[in-house]
Amino acid sequence: MGKPALSVTPGWYGANPDTMDLKANPHDAYRTLRESQPVNLQPDGQWRISRYRDIQKLLKHSHSGMRHLNGLIPRETREETEASKFMLRMDPPDHDRLRGLVSKAFTPRALAAIRPRVQQQLDRELDQLASRDQMDLVQDLALPVPAASMCAMLGVPFEDRDRLSGLVSLATYRLAKAAFPDLQGRAEAAILELADYMMNLIDKRRASPSDDILSALVAAEEAGDRLSVEELLQQSIGLLIAGLETTIGLIGNGMVCFSRYPDQFELLRQRPALAESAVEECLRFEPSVPLTVRVLWEDTEFSGVTIPADTPVWAILIAANRDPAVFTDPDRFDITRREAKHCSFGGGIHFCLGSHLARMNAEVAFTSMASRFKGIEVDESRIEWAPSLFRIPASIPAKLRRDKA
Numbered sequence: 362m363g364k365p366a367l368s369v370t371p372g373w374y375g376a377n378p379d380t381m382d383l384k385a386n387p388h389d390a391y392r393t394l395r396e397s398q399p400v401n402l403q404p405d406g407q408w409r410i411s412r413y414r415d416i417q418k419l420l421k422h423s424h425s426g427m428r429h430l431n432g433l434i435p436r437e438t439r440e441e442t443e444a445s446k447f448m449l450r451m452d453p454p455d456h457d458r459l460r461g462l463v464s465k466a467f468t469p470r471a472l473a474a475i476r477p478r479v480q481q482q483l484d485r486e487l488d489q490l491a492s493r494d495q496m497d498l499v500q501d502l503a504l505p506v507p508a509a510s511m512c513a514m515l516g517v518p519f520e521d522r523d524r525l526s527g528l529v530s531l532a533t534y535r536l537a538k539a540a541f542p543d544l545q546g547r548a549e550a551a552i553l554e555l556a557d558y559m560m561n562l563i564d565k566r567r568a569s570p571s572d573d574i575l576s577a578l579v580a581a582e583e584a585g586d587r588l589s590v591e592e593l594l595q596q597s598i599g600l601l602i603a604g605l606e607t608t609i610g611l612i613g614n615g616m617v618c619f620s621r622y623p624d625q626f627e628l629l630r631q632r633p634a635l636a637e638s639a640v641e642e643c644l645r646f647e648p649s650v651p652l653t654v655r656v657l658w659e660d661t662e663f664s665g666v667t668i669p670a671d672t673p674v675w676a677i678l679i680a681a682n683r684d685p686a687v688f689t690d691p692d693r694f695d696i697t698r699r700e701a702k703h704c705s706f707g708g709g710i711h712f713c714l715g716s717h718l719a720r721m722n723a724e725v726a727f728t729s730m731a732s733r734f735k736g737i738e739v740d741e742s743r744i745e746w747a748p749s750l751f752r753i754p755a756s757i758p759a760k761l762r763r764d765k766a
């Protein structure tokens with residue numbers, strides 16, 4: 362006899378985003394949810410799933426997309442849907458055309474050219490700490506690293522990084538209109554300001570192209586009808602939104618792990634070759650993007666429960682990353698872990714296009730810290746969180762320990 366099918370009883374199961382602390386400690390609540398109701402109908406009528414295998418099925422092997430069967434984005438009007446052209450909100454064939462064009466600009470050569478520039482910028486930042494025994498892991502590390510790479514890729518002036526990251530953080534709330542109705546005004550204003558900013562840059566690239574991604578996208582737009590101005594604008598803003606904050610979260614949340622588990626930081630100091638798997642473990646353990654979504658295009662079964670067609674389903678990536686059916690001792694932070702892939706970059710045709718860039722940024726950040734410092738001690742009571750939909754720290758005060766006193 363197989364396992365009995367789950368019975369669905371609507372409820373929050375300890376994981377109500379409105380009442381729990383989703384930023385500092387979401388894990389207990391999501392464990393309760395995954396264990397007691399892995400296929401969950403929320404009291405507000407939305408569905409979510411939290412087991413690893415169910416999430417892999419949804420993202421990679423189900424007949425689903427970002428829009429309803431009538432072409433509308435969930436909870437958006439026809440007007441809003443038509444205005445929305447970032448690839449993550451599109452289905453094929455438009456999605457594939459846009460992703461194809463943007464990924465052409467994201468070549469391994471472009472990424473390789475960025476790494477030394479990121480390292481150089483970070484060295485400059487860290488050199489300034491030479492006589493200090495304290496730092497802010499966000500302002501002095503987690504922000505400058507992706508800001509340097511995004512600025513290099515899009516050709517954005519590095520001095521604009523604080524302004525841009527503030528705008529990007531507010532803009533993420535556009536993705537969750539229902540959950541944060543009172544923030545929509547500020548989110549819209551942030552998007553408009555970002556659009557203005559990017560349009561200005563696009564005009565400059567048109568006048569004098571350079572070797573950045575934005576110039577490559579402008580060339581694609583000029584080459585014909587494959588990329589319209591509006592699509593170009595939305596892909597560039599989308600890249601900023603998708604790439605800046607998320608990576609600040611990866612580096613910041615990762616450094617908190619290294620403070621909490623100093624033996625793992627010491628291991629990285631002793632064996633810098635572990636940087637790659639250390640980044641994967643940080644992605645698994647404290648992901649900056651806790652969830653993603655798909656609309657089912659046909660009735661689909663998860664762990665014995667069938668969710669009807671045309672329903673949006675939230676994939677709780679952060680819960681799947683600690684599913685004991687897949688990860689041994691999942692609440693242990695272990696940078697030597699070589700098990701199944703985490704879910705933090707999503708999956709299927711929308712799998713994060715910037716995953717290599719994000720990994721490269723985090724490797725540069727972690728190895729630079731491990732080569733300069735003996736240890737770091739975060740004062741967790743003073744961590745501040747950015748006003749973001751995602752888990753992005755705004756400030757992480759930390760004490761530094763050096764080899765020589």
Ligand code: HEM
Pocket residue numbers: 420448449450460599600601603604605607608611648649650652653654705706707708709710711712713714715716718719
């Ligand atoms: C740690 C850093 C990052 C995390 C955790 C992250 C996470 C994600 C997730 C969860 C998705 C949705 C996947 C899905 O629904 O299946 C996504 C999509 C995407 N990400 Fe990232 N991301 C990161 C960094 C970046 C960077 C640096 C860039 C580019 C500069 C980027 C560009 C994109 C794009 C373009 C998409 C949409 C892909 C598509 O729809 O085909 N991301 N990312």
